[in-house]
Amino acid sequence: MSVLTEKRIVLGVTGSIASYKAADLASKLTQLGAEVDVVLTAAAAQFITPLTFQSVTGRRAYVDADLWGNEGHVLHVRLGKEANLILVAPATANTLAKLAQGRADNLLTLAALTGTAPWVLAPAMDGDMYASPATQANLAQLAERGAHILGPQSGHLASGMTGVGRMVEPAEITAQVRYLLTRGGALAGRRVLVTAGGTQEAIDPVRAITNRSSGKQGYALAQAALDAGAEVTLVSGPTALAAPTGTNLRLVRSAEEMLAEVLEQAKDADALLMAAAVADFRPKASAAQKIKRAGGTPQIELVANPDILAAVTKTRSRKLKAIIGFAAESQDLLQNAQKKLKAKQVDMIVANDISASDAGFEVDTNQVVLVSKQGVQELPSMGKDEVARVVVERLGKFFY
Ligand code: C5P
Numbered sequence: 001m002s003v004l005t006e007k008r009i010v011l012g013v014t015g016s017i018a019s020y021k022a023a024d025l026a027s028k029l030t031q032l033g034a035e036v037d038v039v040l041t042a043a044a045a046q047f048i049t050p051l052t053f054q055s056v057t058g059r060r061a062y063v064d065a066d067l068w069g070n071e072g073h074v075l076h077v078r079l080g081k082e083a084n085l086i087l088v089a090p091a092t093a094n095t096l097a098k099l100a101q102g103r104a105d106n107l108l109t110l111a112a113l114t115g116t117a118p119w120v121l122a123p124a125m126d127g128d129m130y131a132s133p134a135t136q137a138n139l140a141q142l143a144e145r146g147a148h149i150l151g152p153q154s155g156h157l158a159s160g161m162t163g164v165g166r167m168v169e170p171a172e173i174t175a176q177v178r179y180l181l182t183r184g185g186a187l188a189g190r191r192v193l194v195t196a197g198g199t200q201e202a203i204d205p206v207r208a209i210t211n212r213s214s215g216k217q218g219y220a221l222a223q224a225a226l227d228a229g230a231e232v233t234l235v236s237g238p239t240a241l242a243a244p245t246g247t248n249l250r251l252v253r254s255a256e257e258m259l260a261e262v263l264e265q266a267k268d269a270d271a272l273l274m275a276a277a278v279a280d281f282r283p284k285a286s287a288a289q290k291i292k293r294a295g296g297t298p299q300i301e302l303v304a305n306p307d308i309l310a311a312v313t314k315t316r317s318r319k320l321k322a323i324i325g326f327a328a329e330s331q332d333l334l335q336n337a338q339k340k341l342k343a344k345q346v347d348m349i350v351a352n353d354i355s356a357s358d359a360g361f362e363v364d365t366n367q368v369v370l371v372s373k374q375g376v377q378e379l380p381s382m383g384k385d386e387v388a389r390v391v392v393e394r395l396g397k398f399f400y
Pocket of ligand 1: 255274275276277278279280305306307308309310324325326327328340
């Protein structure tokens with residue numbers, strides 16, 4: 001099962017040079033498991049052929065001629081009614097105007113008017129066309145009626161000019177569609193708090209003590225929880241990663257900052273997934289100025305950081321149904337995980353052996369053992385996103 005399996009998307013492609021990017025978009029959505037029915041307008045078919053889309057979606061792509069073919073009188077109704085989402089990317093000023101007015105003079109606008117699926121529109125046009133009062137009024141009206149308008153972005157335009165009018169990139173449109181189509185999942189309405197990444201403990205204004213955590217497992221957990229329909233707050237230490245679309249991201253640096261943010265967010269959370277690699281120690285004092293080599297080798301005194309999980313369990317609200325801790329171990333994995341489950345009073349420990357080359361910090365795979373009162377579940381080595389999906393599935397069981 002992929003995240004968009006059984007989701008039907010009508011992808012309307014209209015006449016813009018950005019239509020070549022729609023092929024990439026159709027491919028990305030298909031790779032997430034969606035069934036993508038592409039409908040090209042006559043102008044789009046001047047830029048790109050139905051065959052291109054059929055090749056990436058594995059499904060028929062439609063043009064206006066199909067409206068008058070064998071399936072003619074019902075094709076638009078079937079396409080519109082069966083769709084979970086009507087996505088128009090790129091959306092030209094002309095098609096936006098038609099959609100705003102409810103005109104139905106081609107297969108795409110006919111299909112859009114049938115059914116009740118939400119509309120996602122990604123405008124692409126020349127900057128002046130976008131700025132024109134007519135286009136702005138059409139977009140405002142469409143947004144007021146509940147359409148999701150993505151972009152346009154500013155940058156290089158086909159005219160050679162720079163301005164606002166570029167279609168939002170396919171990856172970003174895909175992420176938005178992924179978010180919108182997963183709101184009804186098993187964790188819908190649940191607030192899931194995820195922590196990720198390592199913390200940085202300042203030595204002076206430029207130096208810090210940190211660890212090799214990439215944040216990948218925590219960010220994958222945030223995505224998996226979003227995919228299950230949850231509202232996700234991600235408290236993250238510094239990482240190179242982009243937060244999944246739809247995340248409420250709270251960036252922190254030190255363990256103390258993370259503690260304050262987690263305690264605040266936990267008041268309202270239904271679950272906590274504590275995947276962050278929190279530094280156990282910090283310099284007792286951070287120097288106000290950069291420490292100079294001329295001053296000789298500094299002695300850095302360390303003090304213990306607060307245990308964030310312990311602080312949360314101490315003030316745990318009744319709403320917080322599941323607290324899941326993570327344990328990176330280099331020996332006696334199972335015994336240590338079981339000890340931690342009790343000592344930290346959490347509902348589950350996700351333990352991994354960081355001495356293995358395909359598990360733990362920096363790599364994309366992980367091999368974990370899930371330890372809870374219910375027992376021990378050993379998972380094979382798998383991608384971090386796959387691990388995240390299994391953990392989130394287990395999380396769902398805490399709500400029954
Ligand atoms: O004891 P250990 O650090 O191995 O436990 C790991 C678990 O505890 C992780 O879930 C980690 O996020 C959490 N932790 C914490 N506060 C700390 C250190 C670790 O909440 N100061």
